[in-house]
Amino acid sequence: MKFMVLVKATKESEAGTMPSEEMLTAMMKYNEELVKAGIMLAGEGLHPSSKGARIRFSGPKRTVIDGPFAETKELVAGFWLWQVKSKEEAIEWLKRCPNPMNEDSEIELRQVFDAEDFAASDPTGEVRRKEEELRALTESRRG
Amino acid sequence: MTASETHRAIHAVWRIESARLIAGLTRLVRDVGLAEELAQDALVAALEQWPKSGVPDNPGAWLMASAKHRAIDQLRRKQRLERKHEELGHELETQQALSVQDLDAAIDDSVGDDLLRLVFISCHPVLSTEARVALTLRLLGGLTTEEIARAFLVPEPTVAQRIVRAKRTLAEAHVPFEVPRGPELEARVSSVLEVIYLVFNEGYSATAGDDWVRPALCEDALRLGRILAGLVPEEPEVHGLVALMEIQASRLRARVGPSGEPILLLDQNRALWDQLLIRRGLSALARAETLSPERGPYTFQAAIAACHARARTAEQTDWPLIAALYTGLAQLSPSPVIELNRAMALSMAFGPAIGLQLVDELTEEPSLQGYHLLPSVRGDLLFKLGRYDEARGEFERAASLTRNAREKGVLLERAAACARDPLPQPPSSPPEGKAPTRRR
Numbered sequence: 057m058k059f060m061v062l063v064k065a066t067k068e069s070e071a072g073t074m075p076s077e078e079m080l081t082a083m084m085k086y087n088e089e090l091v092k093a094g095i096m097l098a099g100e101g102l103h104p105s106s107k108g109a110r111i112r113f114s115g116p117k118r119t120v121i122d123g124p125f126a127e128t129k130e131l132v133a134g135f136w137l138w139q140v141k142s143k144e145e146a147i148e149w150l151k152r153c154p155n156p157m158n159e160d161s162e163i164e165l166r167q168v169f170d171a172e173d174f175a176a177s178d179p180t181g182e183v184r185r186k187e188e189e190l191r192a193l194t195e196s197r198r199g
Numbered sequence: 200m201t202a203s204e205t206h207r208a209i210h211a212v213w214r215i216e217s218a219r220l221i222a223g224l225t226r227l228v229r230d231v232g233l234a235e236e237l238a239q240d241a242l243v244a245a246l247e248q249w250p251k252s253g254v255p256d257n258p259g260a261w262l263m264a265s266a267k268h269r270a271i272d273q274l275r276r277k278q279r280l281e282r283k284h285e286e287l288g289h290e291l292e293t294q295q296a297l298s299v300q301d302l303d304a305a306i307d308d309s310v311g312d313d314l315l316r317l318v319f320i321s322c323h324p325v326l327s328t329e330a331r332v333a334l335t336l337r338l339l340g341g342l343t344t345e346e347i348a349r350a351f352l353v354p355e356p357t358v359a360q361r362i363v364r365a366k367r368t369l370a371e372a373h374v375p376f377e378v379p380r381g382p383e384l385e386a387r388v389s390s391v392l393e394v395i396y397l398v399f400n401e402g403y404s405a406t407a408g409d410d411w412v413r414p415a416l417c418e419d420a421l422r423l424g425r426i427l428a429g430l431v432p433e434e435p436e437v438h439g440l441v442a443l444m445e446i447q448a449s450r451l452r453a454r455v456g457p458s459g460e461p462i463l464l465l466d467q468n469r470a471l472w473d474q475l476l477i478r479r480g481l482s483a484l485a486r487a488e489t490l491s492p493e494r495g496p497y498t499f500q501a502a503i504a505a506c507h508a509r510a511r512t513a514e515q516t517d518w519p520l521i522a523a524l525y526t527g528l529a530q531l532s533p534s535p536v537i538e539l540n541r542a543m544a545l546s547m548a549f550g551p552a553i554g555l556q557l558v559d560e561l562t563e564e565p566s567l568q569g570y571h572l573l574p575s576v577r578g579d580l581l582f583k584l585g586r587y588d589e590a591r592g593e594f595e596r597a598a599s600l601t602r603n604a605r606e607k608g609v610l611l612e613r614a615a616a617c618a619r620d621p622l623p624q625p626p627s628s629p630p631e632g633k634a635p636t637r638r639r
Contacts, residue, residue, distance in 0.1 A: 091425070091429060092311075092425075092426060092429035092430075093215070093422075093426065094421065094422035094423070094424070094425030094426045094429075095422065097475055097476075097479065098475060137475070139418060139421075139422070141211075141214055141415075141418075142207065142210070142211055144207045144208050144210065144211035145211040145214055145215065147208070147211070148208065148211045148212055148215055148258070149215065151256075170452075
């Protein structure tokens with residue numbers, strides 16, 4: 057199963073303070089361990105939200121809101137994508153992570169949906185079958 | 200934490216730590232069986248103590264310390280025994296006994312080397328292929344005997360037996376715990392790759408049972424492959440195999456229909472392909488090709504898989520290139536199965552008649568007699584050529600040969616379709632959308 061590992065933003069990360077050399081080295085070592093254990097699929101760090109934007113959906117209306125955003129603790133400063141056997145394994149790995157920030161910080165773990173997860177909302181496979189039909193239709197038109 | 204939560208946490212720690220633990224202990228006691236026992240003892244101690252004391256902050260170190268104590272006890276006992284033997288006047292080979300001070304250094308030393316040695320010992324040629332697979336999953340993948348048994352649909356005692364016998368064989372053959380050098384290294388690496396790919400393939404298209412794919416097994420193989428790539432980063436074929444597995448795994452979601460039926464490559468919904476895994480696969484392939492200008496067998500297969508991965512629709516598949524790659528692969532490692540795939544690619548590139556010619560030559564091949572894909576491919580080509588009666592016979596034969604229930608269903612359906620109302624297709628039309636280019 058896959059987990060999205062979300063590193064939460066802090067005041068410093070939102071201020072755009074770059075990590076110290078020491079922390080960079082520690083994180084690099086940790087990343088190396090993840091890669092060597094074969095569990096890391098991807099990972100990136102994010103610029104502060106001041107460089108980001110949001111798009112709000114309300115019926116047909118779309119509103120663009122520029123960053124920065126106020127709720128620092130709810131923002132994401134970086135992420136990993138891991139492939140592990142269980143949530144417990146992801147937690148075990150996470151406990152070995154150096155604190156990614158100079159201050160108190162938090163990392164959140166969220167499981168990524170798998171095809172099987174949709175089985176409950178698509179018990180007969182109808183949605184998937186429809187999808188296939190649609191695809192066949194597009195292709196016959198093209199052909 | 201409840202007791203069951205603690206147990207799950209311990210299991211997770213075990214998955215992460217067991218290989219390193221066993222590798223380190225093996226170097227110490229020079230016996231992989233004993234090392235695993237020591238590691239298991241530490242696990243049992245954790246299972247006893249952690250529910251009461253809580254999971255320690257550094258559970259890996261705890262397990263290591265606990266196992267190390269046991270190892271030292273063992274060695275002391277052995278040394279005492281040897282001294283006793285000497286006292287009794289026995290002429291013993293002067294074995295370089297480790298002093299206790301050396302033990303710490305010995306066990307904390309370069310983890311990577313130990314792991315690599317463990318890889319080579321679990322895939323050692325003195326063991327049968329089945330034993331290599333079981334031992335590798337157990338020692339390196341951290342799988343339990345029960346998990347291995349479930350994955351390969353064999354009774355648990357059988358797997359347990361295999362592992363016990365494998366460890367005994369290694370001990371009796373005095374297999375050294377070392378990384379082979381020179382030309383032997385390459386041969387041994389390819390034996391390791393074979394084991395990993397075998398595990399992957401069993402997950403990718405199960406040879407028997409009710410499920411067409413077992414993704415968990417693919418994940419285990421991929422993880423082992425990625426670990427190996429980290430251990431021997433200069434070996435191009437390791438990256439070739441990882442590339443092949445990443446790209447194939449990217450299709451797992453698309454490979455099974457809503458009711459568990461297999462969906463063949465050209466019929467798959469490519470929107471379901473995992474682009475992240477494809478990207479990882481393509482970069483591993485690039486790495487392999489950079490390391491060596493000449494492709495090995497896995498890199499060849501990865502290059503073929505990459506052709507499919509790069510095609511946005513089945514129609515955009517570069518069949519002439521795939522056929523050329525199969526020709527290269529066939530020259531490098533001639534095999535009837537590769538010939539069969541080459542025939543398929545050629546028929547896609549240049550029409551079914553050409554493919555059929557090649558397949559007909561393969562029907563006499565003894566090693567393909569029980570291989571269900573031969574009649575399956577032949578049936579497909581006959582179907583395309585409008586020879587429906589013959590096609591039906593081939594599909595039926597293929598269905599009778601496969602041991603996988605899902606696959607049998609699909610083949611019988613195709614046979615029925617031949618009898619029912621053959622599609623009004625122009626025979627021998629150039630590349631069309633559907634063909635069983637399954638596997639690799």
